[in-house]
Amino acid sequence: MRSAKVLVINLGALGTEITKNLVLSGVGSLSLIDSHIVGTQDLESQFFVSKDEVGTKRLDAAASRIQDMNPRVELNFDKDDFRTKPSSYFQQYNLIVATDLHSADIVKLNAISRRFSVPLFVAGLNGLSGYIFVDLIQFDATDEKLKSSMATPLKRLSQNREVIEVIEHFNEEQSKTFERIVTRNIYSPFEKMLKEGSLKGKLTRRQLKRLTNAVPLTLALFDYDDETSSLNAQDLREKATEKCVQLGLPVENLQQKYIEQFAEQAGLEFAPVAAVIGGAVAQDVINILGKKQSPLNNFIVLDAITLDMHIFEL
Known part of the structure; x- marks a missing residue:
């Protein structure tokens, strides 16, 4: 976490929630890129800007408030349009989180992230619904559990997930045997x-x-x-x-x-939905940077009407 360099694209309602959670978690370096101007809709869906800042750049309005949450996090602010950046710009990051993008931009960004083997999260809101797309390309997650009477076998869990290694170790303090399980996750673009x-x-x-x-x-x-x-x-x-x-x-x-x-x-931002989706993205990012627990794979949809949140391998 302390050595990670993370990029967040766009500081709307979702970007705000994700940024808050990552800064408070103590990520080493967080870069924010957003070329948007504060509008009245921002006042209804996020907490880094105020009505006095309508008409100014969102990053100018939010920068000091973000830094105040955790001065130990290295923050970088870029007011350019991310689409104007050369592909090499994205290579410097350990992980990218993109919000509020159109599908054509997601396709282009995903092609770049895959070229440089950079994990990518994409999230968006549609009023009372929200989604998360995850592409870690290939990711080995390590989980630990108490060994039961039946040892965990090496096997395929699903089309894109497979247990590739199981290591037993004895905890003398607890006098119990644990299994360290490595699961390989394969992702689709x-x-x-x-x-x-x-x-x-x-x-x-x-x-x-x-x-x-x-x-x-x-x-x-x-x-x-x-x-x-x-x-x-x-x-x-x-x-x-x-x-x-x-x-x-x-x-x-x-x-x-x-x-x-x-x-x-379509495309509307509701703060409560942003909080749920943003929290899920940030938690998974933290897990990935710490290489703990199996990550989301690979498409998640929230329905705030039924309170269902489905995770699919597509």
Whole structure:
């Protein structure tokens, strides 16, 4: 944690929550890049800016408040548009967290992060829903548990997760034997997830019945890129239907109320949803930097109406 260099892209509601959690956790170096101006919508969804700072750069308004939370963290602020940076700019970081991006920008950033083997988190909000995409490329996580009567076998846990090593060690102080389990996680890039991601054969009938409409609708919104202002419920239904077919989900489960909600709330920031998604991202980043516990793999959707938070390997 103390030696890590982390980049956070955009300081909206999500970026604010993630930044707060990482700074308070004591990450070694945190760089923030954001070219946006403080608007009235920022006053409703985050706590680093005030109404007197509307019209100023978000980073100028937030910098001193962020630093005050933990003076021991090295902070760097960049008011350029991240899209103007050369690919080599991103190579210097141990991990990148990007928020509030359109799908085309995510695809480009993910290609860069993979080129330099830099772990990437992407998160966004759609009103009462939010998502997290994770691409660690390949990550070996270490967990420790008390050994039971049956030793943990080396085996494949899922399509993208496999136990590759189990080491026993005896704790003299507790007089117990523990297992140190190494699990290898393989990740898919964002573009492949959008085009080929599927849940066919991965869910039980009960899970399919309970699955929130927020999953296909979130993926459908990526097809709009930066044109969500012009979307309508009928067009969104057609795109969500296509995603249901791709994912292997029952099309008849799509509900009109969800479609209309997503059409109205695409890209909107609600502070409570930002707090949940931002907290989940920051906690996983902390786990990864400490190489503890198996990380999220690889797509997460929160439905704040049903309070469901689904994790999928797509």
